[in-house]
């Protein structure tokens with residue numbers, strides 16, 4: 253029988269999951285356009301309730317986190333990763349749904365941002381109502397763009413005068429009723 257993977261928001265007190273999360277992201281970053289993050293940085297996300305985890309028993313098999321920018325005008329979803337042997341089985345979609353729910357609860361009026369080159373992320377974003385936009389529709393907060401510095405394409409992208417190698421996608425909040 254196939255073991256059930258639990259996907260949910262990370263809880264304060266689960267900061268130990270930051271280490272396997274950083275490892276999963278770092279391993280993927282060699283082949284995919286995903287920016288590595290330190291264990292301390294990811295532990296802070298877990299502590300703040302801004303992370304989603306996929307757990308097979310006690311083992312972390314998927315992760316993602318969110319961040320707010322410009323006083324909550326924008327929320328980015330980042331670091332989405334699933335262990336390679338478990339990809340294509342909807343764990344990414346389930347993690348993304350958790351990120352959407354927890355970030356929407358904290359910032360209901362925020363524009364959700366997802367910058368990606370991943371076909372899987374683009375597919376799930378489109379299915380969730382995100383649309384592809386230009387860089388002028390996402391945050392100008394330099395702290396967000398500083399986060400690109402650990403991406404494997406950073407030097408080449410900046411050398412070509414581009415802001416980022418990814419395609420920006422956004423989901424706007426429902427109009428206030």
Ligand SMILES: CC(C)(COP(=O)(O)OP(=O)(O)OC[C@H]1O[C@@H](n2cnc3c(N)ncnc32)[C@H](O)[C@@H]1OP(=O)(O)O)[C@@H](O)C(=O)NCCC(=O)NCCS
Pocket residue numbers: 280284285286331332333334335338339340341342343344345346367368369370371372373375376379
């Ligand atoms: C991105 C990632 C987390 C997706 O996780 P996953 O569990 O494989 O994704 P899912 O099975 O939930 O599939 C999500 C969607 O992508 C589609 N999809 C999956 N793999 C795909 C592929 N290789 N090409 C195109 N579409 C794909 C699925 O059909 C699904 O579409 P739907 O939501 O409309 O049904 C995973 O591929 C990964 O860890 N990639 C490496 C790290 C990375 O690039 N992260 C993204 C950084 S922005």
